[in-house]
Amino acid sequence: TAADRTIVTAFEDNDGKPLGHGRMLRKEDPRFVRGRGRYVDDVQLPGMLHLAILRSPMAHARITSVDTSLAEAHPNVRLVVTGAMLAEKGLAWMPTLSNDVQAVLATDKVRFQGQEVAFVVAEDRYAARDALELIDVEYEPLDPVVDVRTALSPSAPVIRDDLEGKTDNHCFDWETGDAESTDAVFAKADVVVSEDIVYPRVHPAPMETCGAVADYDAVDGKLTLWSTTQAPHAHRTLYAIVAGLPEHKIRVIAPDIGGGFGNKVPIYPGYVCAIVGSLLTGKPVKWMEDRSENLISTGFARDYIMRGEIAATSDGRILGIRTNVLADHGAFNGTAAPVKYPAGFFGVFTGSYDIEAAYCKMTAVYTNKAPGGVAYACSFRITEAVYLVERIVDCLAYQLQMDPVELRMKNFIKPEQFPYETKTGWVYDSGDYAPTMRLAKELAGYDELRAEQAEKRKRGELMGIGVAFFTEAVGAGPRKDMDILGLGMADGCELRVHPTGKAVVRLSVQTQGQGHETTFAQIVAEEIGIPPQDIEVVHGDTDQTPFGLGTYGSRSTPVSGAAAALVARKVRDKARLIASAMLEVSVADLEWSKGVFHVAGDPSASVTIQDIAMRAHGAGDLPEGVEGGLEAQICYNPENLTYPHGAYICVVDIDPGTAKVKVRRFVAVDDCGTRINPMIIEGQVHGGLTDGVGMALMEMISFDEDGNCLSGSLMDYLIPTALEVPDWETGFTVTPSPHHPIGAKGVGESATVGSPPAVVNAVVDALKPFGIRHADMPLTPSRVWEAMKGRPTPP
Ligand code: MCN
Numbered sequence: 001t002a003a004d005r006t007i008v009t010a011f012e013d014n015d016g017k018p019l020g021h022g023r024m025l026r027k028e029d030p031r032f033v034r035g036r037g038r039y040v041d042d043v044q045l046p047g048m049l050h051l052a053i054l055r056s057p058m059a060h061a062r063i064t065s066v067d068t069s070l071a072e073a074h075p076n077v078r079l080v081v082t083g084a085m086l087a088e089k090g091l092a093w094m095p096t097l098s099n100d101v102q103a104v105l106a107t108d109k110v111r112f113q114g115q116e117v118a119f120v121v122a123e124d125r126y127a128a129r130d131a132l133e134l135i136d137v138e139y140e141p142l143d144p145v146v147d148v149r150t151a152l153s154p155s156a157p158v159i160r161d162d163l164e165g166k167t168d169n170h171c172f173d174w175e176t177g178d179a180e181s182t183d184a185v186f187a188k189a190d191v192v193v194s195e196d197i198v199y200p201r202v203h204p205a206p207m208e209t210c211g212a213v214a215d216y217d218a219v220d221g222k223l224t225l226w227s228t229t230q231a232p233h234a235h236r237t238l239y240a241i242v243a244g245l246p247e248h249k250i251r252v253i254a255p256d257i258g259g260g261f262g263n264k265v266p267i268y269p270g271y272v273c274a275i276v277g278s279l280l281t282g283k284p285v286k287w288m289e290d291r292s293e294n295l296i297s298t299g300f301a302r303d304y305i306m307r308g309e310i311a312a313t314s315d316g317r318i319l320g321i322r323t324n325v326l327a328d329h330g331a332f333n334g335t336a337a338p339v340k341y342p343a344g345f346f347g348v349f350t351g352s353y354d355i356e357a358a359y360c361k362m363t364a365v366y367t368n369k370a371p372g373g374v375a376y377a378c379s380f381r382i383t384e385a386v387y388l389v390e391r392i393v394d395c396l397a398y399q400l401q402m403d404p405v406e407l408r409m410k411n412f413i414k415p416e417q418f419p420y421e422t423k424t425g426w427v428y429d430s431g432d433y434a435p436t437m438r439l440a441k442e443l444a445g446y447d448e449l450r451a452e453q454a455e456k457r458k459r460g461e462l463m464g465i466g467v468a469f470f471t472e473a474v475g476a477g478p479r480k481d482m483d484i485l486g487l488g489m490a491d492g493c494e495l496r497v498h499p500t501g502k503a504v505v506r507l508s509v510q511t512q513g514q515g516h517e518t519t520f521a522q523i524v525a526e527e528i529g530i531p532p533q534d535i536e537v538v539h540g541d542t543d544q545t546p547f548g549l550g551t552y553g554s555r556s557t558p559v560s561g562a563a564a565a566l567v568a569r570k571v572r573d574k575a576r577l578i579a580s581a582m583l584e585v586s587v588a589d590l591e592w593s594k595g596v597f598h599v600a601g602d603p604s605a606s607v608t609i610q611d612i613a614m615r616a617h618g619a620g621d622l623p624e625g626v627e628g629g630l631e632a633q634i635c636y637n638p639e640n641l642t643y644p645h646g647a648y649i650c651v652v653d654i655d656p657g658t659a660k661v662k663v664r665r666f667v668a669v670d671d672c673g674t675r676i677n678p679m680i681i682e683g684q685v686h687g688g689l690t691d692g693v694g695m696a697l698m699e700m701i702s703f704d705e706d707g708n709c710l711s712g713s714l715m716d717y718l719i720p721t722a723l724e725v726p727d728w729e730t731g732f733t734v735t736p737s738p739h740h741p742i743g744a745k746g747v748g749e750s751a752t753v754g755s756p757p758a759v760v761n762a763v764v765d766a767l768k769p770f771g772i773r774h775a776d777m778p779l780t781p782s783r784v785w786e787a788m789k790g791r792p793t794p795p
Pocket residue numbers: 258259260261262376377378379512513514515516519520551552553554555556557558672673674675676677678680681684687744745746747748749
């Protein structure tokens with residue numbers, strides 16, 4: 001691990017090495033650090049117009065009239081479009097990624113503050129914005145439904161009266177596990193602990209907001225859309241279905257993306273408006289959100305109210321976990337989750353523990369808030385699941401007066417139990433939890449920390465140590481079980497080796513900052529021995545890449561990474577045939593070592609992959625049945641998800657005078673199987689840990705009783721900076737995935753999933769002297785202060 005910590009400081013260090021997996025500086029960074037990234041807002045086209053969206057000031061209101069005449073009269077305005085106009089074209093509503101519908105522009109009612117009501121296309125961004133002020137909309141206010149707990153009361157106004165026969169705000173019910181057997185283990189348990197646990201609404205808040213440039217060419221009937229999307233192919237198919245444009249005449253390009261974090265998975269009304277604007281004006285049209293628009297109207301995350309219950313024996317054997325969840329889905333169900341999984345992968349709430357029974361019942365409701373639900377490095381709701389189980393396990397430790405590490409160790413699934421089927425039907429592929437937990441303990445100096453804490457408690461000082469252990473399910477997914485709106489969750493990959501031995505690999509996934517241009521080149525390099533510098537990664541353009549479902553749920557490495565390795569092996573198999581002809585030996589007599597075939601027993605008789613590439617394209621005969629060229633393609637359908645895990649320990653100090661929490665230390669040990677680029681993994685982990693501290697201590701999208709969003713700017717929605725976080729201390733273990741061709745598991749969301757419970761567990765641990773067993777995020781000074789005044793839960 002010492003070598004693993006070495007920081008490579010110069011881009012030149014990449015020259016000629018490494019050949020495959022390993023610490024390597026990012027190929028994309030010379031572009032980014034020189035300000036040469038090309039984002040959607042950098043796209044400038046001749047004659048391009050600018051689009052701005054008028055948004056509802058109210059959370060719930062009937063639209064009685066929209067007068068656009070003044071806006072249309074503005075000298076620089078080319079087009080004003082209302083919901084009524086879209087309705088005439090059958091475009092006022094679009095499907096969401098959860099089989100609901102969402103208004104592109106409101107026609108009948110507005111259903112959340114910030115909802116799209118009309119748009120203006122003008123010669124510049126300023127005129128477009130000015131003209132919004134000239135649109136006169138009359139609203140008849142309706143009672144807003146803000147509190148998820150009363151959304152289902154018979155007196156609540158019906159938000160979704162657009163849906164036929166809808167008489168309440170019920171969105172969906174979902175359950176998993178077995179109620180009866182769970183009740184039975186609860187009945188026989190020595191100890192039952194329950195706690196109400198809220199995971200508040202938060203926002204991914206990527207640095208780059210969402211936007212698009214639509215360019216419809218009426219002559220060849222082709223639409224080109226540059227957009228901030230994490231899933232270009234899936235978006236293209238949906239545009240083809242919604243707008244009725246032929247799919248081969250749509251090109252979706254995701255250029256450089258300034259952070260996605262799930263915020264760029266859904267299709268937003270703004271993208272559709274830009275397309276409509278270009279179709280109607282015949283000009284390219286750019287739409288780019290501002291920060292407030294991003295925060296108040298785009299995909300939020302979490303918003304689960306959970307009752308967690310845990311049953312155990314008096315010596316700390318966990319028997320069962322039960323939970324009841326009330327989920328706030330906002331005004332339209334816009335979550336991105338595989339069709340069969342309306343609650344995402346929340347079903348893994350049994351965590352890393354071998355238990356006898358589990359049951360979850362969930363009710364999702366509509367409220368007058370922005371749609372979304374699955375975003376912010378969530379692993380499809382595993383953030384909520386992990387938070388629930390890791391918080392409730394800590395509540396049990398509190399109740400039993402047991403050490404939280406010891407309680408976890410006692411209940412871990414054992415290595416010999418893998419593949420392990422959970423009580424909710426998930427098959428964990430591999431895991432070896434105890435060594436990971438022990439390494440975290442060791443790195444943290446856990447026993448010394450406990451001793452220090454005991455000393456400090458005597459002096460009235462508030463120090464807390466929080467432990468969390470997680471198992472994620474990432475890499476959706478086997479197409480028999482998983483699809484988004486009918487599109488199976490597989491990914492294509494193409495690899496072409498040029499005559500001079502340089503290569504291009506084309507992916508269906510798309511980086512938003514995760515470093516795919518580097519790591520996918522490394523995956524191919526490892527398999528085929530061409531240096532990563534010589535491998536160009538092409539992604540984010542539907543005209544240039546094979547079909548696949550895109551980047552989210554940390555699926556790129558588990559799915560596309562597998563595809564890249566296998567396509568490289570296919571090319572290598574073909575190269576072997578050519579090598580056997582070149583060396584005039586049978587295939588069986590060839591040995592392969594990184595980039596070179598040589599005759600068994602005679603290393604001097606060898607050909608390099610570069611020699612073979614030239615021969616594959618060159619003059620002269622190729623072996624019988626071998627086509628010219630050196631390339632292959634594949635569509636990879638994963639056999640199972642991959643299940644990374646990790647052990648996190650957080651140390652906090654709380655100022656007893658101000659109730660301010662300081663995160664003093666944070667130790668994170670992650671296991672994502674085979675590690676492709678340890679430096680990139682560390683970057684992913686550092687980012688996720690920062691997210692987690694943000695959610696635990698400061699982030700929340702909140703609303704007043706009228707449904708006004710109170711978090712519409714970064715003054716009100718606090719996100720962490722380098723000042724609020726400690727120097728991260730990371731470590732790793734390696735438990736390869738048995739079904740992934742290179743044994744790799746996803747890691748992009750691990751730290752966001754695992755860190756919030758570690759921080760909250762630390763804060764609650766610090767507050768133990770006050771008789772506190774639980775406090776809800778975000779643990780701002782005022783909330784901690786409230787907690788210190790006591791919400792006693794006797795041990
Ligand atoms: N990696 C590796 N070895 C492994 C696993 C991963 O070297 N065993 C590398 C990968 O090759 C890749 C990176 O780590 O370069 C992340 O890989 P993976 O876990 O497959 O996740 P994805 O690439 O699919 O990224 C998605 C994930 C998600 S869902 C969110 S949300 C999130 C996250 O990534 N959004 C991010 N991390 C982000 N990081 C940045 N900078 N920006 C975002 O928007």
